[in-house]
Amino acid sequence: MAGALSMRRVYVATTPLDAYLLRDLLSHAGIEAQVFNEFARGALGDIPLDAAQPQLWVDDEDQQRAESLVREFSARRAVAGTLSCPHCGEENPDSFELCWKCGGGL
């Protein structure tokens, strides 16, 4: 069995919610991940920023599978921030009200 000394960081989250969403996703895939720094607020002085953010660690042996799930998770996140134009099908940021390509209402 892998111990704590062979863990790998697979994700640095911008919010604790992100970290827990991803932990659940990994857990459904049979990967046990641990969230560190969930309460960090960047108030830890001289610790580098990415070390003070919520992050997910998994066992060494789960690293590759976890990283591919992290990529899927990030890709879905990116897609969720876009709208498809009902007129021409072009992808637009969801903050747009008019399609950048055809000018139709979104």
Ligand SMILES: [Zn+2]
């Ligand atoms: Zn359009």
